[in-house]
Amino acid sequence: MRRPIAVAGGAVAVAGCVAGLLYLGPGTENHPVAAVAARAAAVPDAVGLAVGTARRRTERYPDDPTGWSGLARAEVEQARVTLDAGRLDAADEALRRSLALRRKDNYAAVTGQGLVANARHEFADGREFGLRATRMAPDRADGYAVLADAEIQLGDYPAARSAVQRLLDIAPAGAAYSRAAYDLETNGRPEDAAIALQRAVESAGTAEERAFAEARSGDLAWNEGAVDRAERHFRRAVDAVPEYPYGQAGLAKVHAVRGETAKALDMYRRLVARTPLPQFLAEAVELGGGGDRVRGEKAALDAQVRLLRASGGPVDPHLALYVADHGEPEVAVELMRGEWKRARSVIVADALGWALHRAGCDAEAVGYARQAARTGWGNALFRYHRGAIEHTLGLPEGDRHLREALTLNPHFSPYHAPLATRMLKQQPQQHPRQKNRQQNRKN
Incomplete structure (x- = not known):
């Protein structure tokens, strides 16, 4: 029976391995913070077991191409959970061995190449591998998952939706429902997204899948300002997988909203010691007001920025937003212009627009902020960014978007939500850099 996206969800989430590897790229395995995480993070038993089993299979059957592609998939998953991008190199090597043994019609190797390409933000390549896989085997699911993840990052939402619809038809399980939920949320349908995520929970095959969903x-509940409902889901996530990072981060935000700032910061401190993602580090910095209490988190983020600028590679938008707000906005623009060449999602558009705003380039920034709104996502941070840019430009819709941000989720950011309230009480004021540029033109 065909399961239309209108019922189950509406295509595509950057879920699974792609979601977990957005911050990894060439050279990241030498990142001092990532290296700490790779040593400290306890690899889930299922992941470590899968890698060990796959390696033993290749040792026993070295001429089996399927065994080598299976090892590559296990290495990608290990890269996701340990933050060790070196595992992607190991996956590449395993895929080369598989393709050397079977060059033609090697579906598992082609989908594996797509997984690695997406993890490295080589989304155009990911799309090509996904298309190749779906042409090779139109009734197998993995190629559509690769294709959907690439298309969402490239900003082709209709193509992503088509890929997820096909994924739902073939394999209506957690991977498809999670991706469907993201598209529904991104297109302004949070109630339907919640239904799709519930189906992802119910169809989860592992504790990790259940925790993710x-x-x-x-x-989703947090983004709607439903703190109590959000807390219930976050607690279920950590019940499924103790110390599940995204569940822990969610609970830290709940404690912060309830005035338990010290407890929330302590949770973040323990979390980033195991999993130093830019998102978690930046959330801790915002909660701590950027002061001495979060000096270590700021140092970790600054180290990531220095390494990224030196080595290149994919940019986590959370990192760029941190730089725009708490570092050098021009550096954030530099990073996001590079990422925009690789990915044209609404998330990247929002981050680039905000970086430009903070650098005083509001006339250019507003175009990206409007691109970020093109799917109708009820994202409070996006609305705030757009409203602040328009407010600075003196556009009448600016205050409306600021109010919408606070209505959607009054707790969307401990740093920016108070600024939005303050801005609504003020007359529009140009950014100092914008004033200087206009003055220079007059002179």
Whole structure:
């Protein structure tokens, strides 16, 4: 029976391995913070077992191409959970061995190449591998998952939706429902997204899949300002997988909203010691007001920025937003212009627009902020960014978007939500850099 996206969800989430590897790229395995995480993070038993089993299979059957592609998939998953991008190199090597043994019609190797390309933000390549896989085997699911993840990052939402619809038809399970939920949320349908995520929970095959779906449900509730409902989902996530990072981060935000700032910061401190993602580090910095209490988190983020500028590679938008707000906005623009060449999603558009605003380039920034709104996502941070840019430009719709941000989720950011309230009480004021540029033109 065909399961239309209108019922189950509406295509595509950057879920699974792609979601977990957005911050990884060439050279990241030498990142001092990532290296700490790779040593400290306890690899889930299922992941470590899968890698060990796959390696033993290749040792026993070295001429089996399927065994080598299976090892590549296990290495990608290990890269996701340990933050060790070196595992992607190991996956590449395994895929080369597989293709050397079977060059033609090697579906598993082609989908594996797509997984690695997407993890490295080589989304155009990911799309090509996904298309190749779906042409090779139109009734197998993995190629559509690769294709959907690439298309969402490239900003082709209709193509992503088509890929997820096909994924739902073939394999109506957690991977498809999670991706469907993201598209529904992104297109302004949070109630339907919640239904899709509940189906992802119910169809979860592992504790990690259940934790992921519950944490995403918590994020969805949080983004609607439903703190109590969000807390229930975050607790279920950590019940499924103790210390599940996204569940822990969600609970830290709940404690912060309830005035338990010290407890929330302590949770973040323990979380980033195991999983130093830019998102978690930046959330801790915002909660701590950028002061001495979060000096270590700021140092970790600054180290990531220095390494990224030196080595290149994919940019986590959370990192760029941190730089725009708490570092050098021009550096954030530099990073996001590079990422925009690789990915044209609404998330990247929003981050680039905000970086430009903070650098005083509001006339250019507003175009990206409007691109970020093109799907109708009820994202409070996006609305705030757009409203602040338009407010600075003196556009009448600016204050409306600021109010919408606070209505959607009054707790969307401990740093920016108070600024939005303050801005609504003020007359529009140009950014100092914008004033200087206009003055220079007059002179």
